[in-house]
Amino acid sequence: MKQKHGSYVRPQDSSLGRTANIIVTAFFTAVTVLALMPVVLIIAASLSSEESIEMYGYRYIPQEFSFDAFTYLFTSGDTLPRAILNSVIVTCSGTVLGLAVMCPCAYALSRKEFRWGKLLTVFLLLPMLFSGGLVSSYMVNTQILHLKNTYLALILPGMCSTWYIMILRNYFRTNIPDSLIEAGKLEGVSPLRSLVSIVLPICRPVVMSVAVFQIFGYWNSWYPALIYIASNHSELYPLQYVLVNIERTVQAMTRDAANVSGMEMTTVPGMTMRMALVVVTVLPIIVLFPFFQRFLKTGMTVGAVKE
Amino acid sequence: MAKKSHGSLSRMSRKENIQLTLMTIPTVIWYALFCYLPLFGIFFAFKDFTPVPGESLFENLFVNSPWVGLRNFSYLFRNPQYMDVLFNTLFYNIIFLVAGIVIPVTLAVLLAEVHQKKFTGVVQMALVLPYFISWVVVGYCIYGLLATDVGQINGLLKMFGADPVQWYQSPEYWRGILISLGIWKTSGYTMVIYLCSVNAIDRSLYEAAALDGANFFQRVRHVTLPHLRTTIATLFILGVGSILNSDFGLFYQVPLDSGALQSVTQTLDVYVYKSLMLQANFSFSSAAAFLQSGVGCILLVIANLITRKIDRDSALV
Numbered sequence: 361m362k363q364k365h366g367s368y369v370r371p372q373d374s375s376l377g378r379t380a381n382i383i384v385t386a387f388f389t390a391v392t393v394l395a396l397m398p399v400v401l402i403i404a405a406s407l408s409s410e411e412s413i414e415m416y417g418y419r420y421i422p423q424e425f426s427f428d429a430f431t432y433l434f435t436s437g438d439t440l441p442r443a444i445l446n447s448v449i450v451t452c453s454g455t456v457l458g459l460a461v462m463c464p465c466a467y468a469l470s471r472k473e474f475r476w477g478k479l480l481t482v483f484l485l486l487p488m489l490f491s492g493g494l495v496s497s498y499m500v501n502t503q504i505l506h507l508k509n510t511y512l513a514l515i516l517p518g519m520c521s522t523w524y525i526m527i528l529r530n531y532f533r534t535n536i537p538d539s540l541i542e543a544g545k546l547e548g549v550s551p552l553r554s555l556v557s558i559v560l561p562i563c564r565p566v567v568m569s570v571a572v573f574q575i576f577g578y579w580n581s582w583y584p585a586l587i588y589i590a591s592n593h594s595e596l597y598p599l600q601y602v603l604v605n606i607e608r609t610v611q612a613m614t615r616d617a618a619n620v621s622g623m624e625m626t627t628v629p630g631m632t633m634r635m636a637l638v639v640v641t642v643l644p645i646i647v648l649f650p651f652f653q654r655f656l657k658t659g660m661t662v663g664a665v666k667e
Numbered sequence: 668m669a670k671k672s673h674g675s676l677s678r679m680s681r682k683e684n685i686q687l688t689l690m691t692i693p694t695v696i697w698y699a700l701f702c703y704l705p706l707f708g709i710f711f712a713f714k715d716f717t718p719v720p721g722e723s724l725f726e727n728l729f730v731n732s733p734w735v736g737l738r739n740f741s742y743l744f745r746n747p748q749y750m751d752v753l754f755n756t757l758f759y760n761i762i763f764l765v766a767g768i769v770i771p772v773t774l775a776v777l778l779a780e781v782h783q784k785k786f787t788g789v790v791q792m793a794l795v796l797p798y799f800i801s802w803v804v805v806g807y808c809i810y811g812l813l814a815t816d817v818g819q820i821n822g823l824l825k826m827f828g829a830d831p832v833q834w835y836q837s838p839e840y841w842r843g844i845l846i847s848l849g850i851w852k853t854s855g856y857t858m859v860i861y862l863c864s865v866n867a868i869d870r871s872l873y874e875a876a877a878l879d880g881a882n883f884f885q886r887v888r889h890v891t892l893p894h895l896r897t898t899i900a901t902l903f904i905l906g907v908g909s910i911l912n913s914d915f916g917l918f919y920q921v922p923l924d925s926g927a928l929q930s931v932t933q934t935l936d937v938y939v940y941k942s943l944m945l946q947a948n949f950s951f952s953s954a955a956a957f958l959q960s961g962v963g964c965i966l967l968v969i970a971n972l973i974t975r976k977i978d979r980d981s982a983l984v
Contacts, residue, residue, distance in 0.1 A: 380883075381780070381781065384777050384780055384781055385781055385783075387777070388777070388778060388781065388786070388790045391774070391790070391794065392789065392790050392794065394851075395793050395794050395796070395797060395851065395855065396793055396796070398805065398808035398809065398811075398812070398851075399796075399800065399804075399808060401811045401812060401819060402804070402807060402808050405811055413817060414817075416822065417814070417816065417817035417819065417821070417822045418811040418812075418814065418817050418818060418819050418822075419819060420819060460693075461693040461694055461697060462694060464691065464693070464694075465690060465691045465693070465694035465695075467687075467690065468687040468688070468690045469691075471687060473679040474684065474687050475679065475684050476684075476688060476691070480691060480695075483695070483698065484694075484698065486702075487698065489908070489963075489964045489967065490706070490960050490961075490964050491702065491705070491706075491960055492702075492704075492705030492706045492707070492708035492709065492960075493705070493708060493939070493952075493953055493956025493957060493960060494936075494939050494940060494943060494952065494956055495708055495711055495939070495943055495949055495952050495953040496706070496707065496708015496709075496711060496953065497701070497705045497708070498943065499708065499711075499724055499949075500700075500704050500705045500708070500724075501701075503723075503724040504704070504724060505700065516697075516701065517701055519697060520697045520698070520701075525694070550686055551683060551686045551690060552686065552690060555690075576799045580799070580800070580801035580803075581801075582803050582916075582920075583915060583916070587940075587944070600801055600803045600804075603803050603804070603807065604803055604920065607803075607806065607807070607810075607923060608924075611923055611924070611925075634807070635807065635811065638804055638807045638808075641801075641803075641804060642800060642801075642804045645796075645800065646796070649792065649799065650792065653791075653792055653795070656795070657859065657863075660856075660863070661863045
């Protein structure tokens with residue numbers, strides 16, 4: 361390692377000396393380890409045997425390796441497969457629907473000559489300033505739109521975002537040459553056709569970027585389930601909310617252990633299994649993250665650019 | 668020639684305008700239903716909501732519920748619990764506002780100095796990852812660390828002969844824990860935004876500064892920071908606008924909704940949620956939500972105005 365230091369101290373680029381560079385590198389190594397610490401613990405815990413957790417507690421270094429928790433999770437009952445299915449349904453349909461709704465709108469906004477462009481931008485920006493709040497959203501969604509206890513309650517409220525529309529619009533504006541649009545017009549192609557066959561293929565990076573943000577957002581969402589899915593509709597619980605629910609039951613049990621019936625006791629998974637469930641929830645993100653990261657960057661940098 | 672093509676661009680055929688308008692319809696409907704329709708809920712804050720079962724929401728709100736003026740608000744402010752909640756919300760947000768600028772900017776400036784691409788790539792990935800991990804999962808991670816009987820930290824404490832701590836019953840630690848977690852989750856993400864701006868700076872400016880004998884700190888002060896000004900201002904203004912908003916997951920899910928911790932963990936969003944879901948107190952929670960939205964909106968406009976006075980280019984509009 362030592363002779364390689366020269367490769368990352370280039371005097372013309374870096375204003376830090378060699379020692380300072382080593383310190384900075386060491387610092388970032390430490391920060392990286394620190395950032396990953398919490399996640400590493402649940403992975404270690406999920407791979408420990410139930411007995412060793414009961415004896416020693418959650419440990420970074422498993423006292424006794426075991427895959428039992430995972431095998432048990434996937435072989436017993438249909439709660440977990442059902443929750444995974446729900447999460448996948450919500451994530452996929454939300455992402456696809458969201459893009460299908462937002463891309464055409466962003467395209468219209470990206471056309472400088474579009475007559476309602478300014479007005480529509482204001483229409484989309486105002487909700488960022490002022491919202492009706494949880495209470496009225498809840499009342500509208502349950503009493504007017506009748507979303508309570510449906511998949512739609514998990515999909516629709518998070519489908520669009522002014523932020524994503526602006527990211528798409530900015531990217532379309534800077535990456536589609538006017539001449540291309542003009543050429544399409546001369547051939548009599550409709551705007552929707554030119555969006556699908558010209559704009560989207562060129563702008564794939566930004567579409568992927570918004571898609572990745574949406575995928576992660578939906579996969580991680582549990583708040584809509586907390587509010588809109590009642591406990592007698594547990595077949596609609598997404599994975600994240602199953603975790604919330606288990607944790608609530610455990611809390612309730614420890615609070616008044618005396619009042620808990622034996623049946624409730626058995627519905628709560630053991631300590632290792634809970635952590636295995638958390639790992640199942642977070643693993644798709646960790647596995648997909650390295651592949652998705654370059655797309656995320658597109659969205660983050662386009663978003664930082666104003667107008 | 669150029670002028671002519673510009674002329675044909677700025678005039679769009681009627682037909683195309685209609686086609687483009689149609690393309691925006693789904694989005695407009697979505698915003699109408701999920702953003703604009705709930706705005707009537709502002710009335711909840713000025714009414715004593717007394718629904719009659721079986722009647723429509725609008726009838727219940729506008730016909731069956733009497734106007735009470737500002738009574739909901741005065742109740743709110745006379746409630747000592749609410750003042751705690753308000754204090755907590757402001758306390759955490761001011762810290763997040765400052766730390767959310769200082770820490771990511773520092774990290775970005777330092778990381779830009781490391782020139783081993785593979786290393787910086789891994790660091791960026793590891794630091795951004797927390798942003799995409801849900802608070803539910805973070806809650807379990809923290810439980811693994813802090814659980815009284817099985818937590819890793821109490822295990823270490825016992826190993827070194829110290830007394831285990833009942834973390835979920837000890838509010839004195841939680842301000843620190845929640846602040847660290849908030850920073851842990853968002854710093855990396857914000858850092859990448861700043862890092863992009865830092866990397867976009869023309870390297871010759873640094874060379875010129877180096878030739879003039881500027882040391883590292885002087886170069887950061889006179890070259891890097893001025894270039895980050897706009898990004899910092901944008902994120903600052905947005906932060907001020909959401910000064911009364913808080914991350915529900917962080918303050919509700921991570922402390923596991925523990926009653927003993929409420930005095931330091933309860934923020935406005937948690938309070939609104941609880942008074943709606945647990946007490947079905949519509950008027951109260953909408954008054955709280957109205958304040959949240961209204962104050963945020965006013966502050967955003969003020970922050971933007973001040974920024975504009977100081978530096979026109981950095982303001983949002």
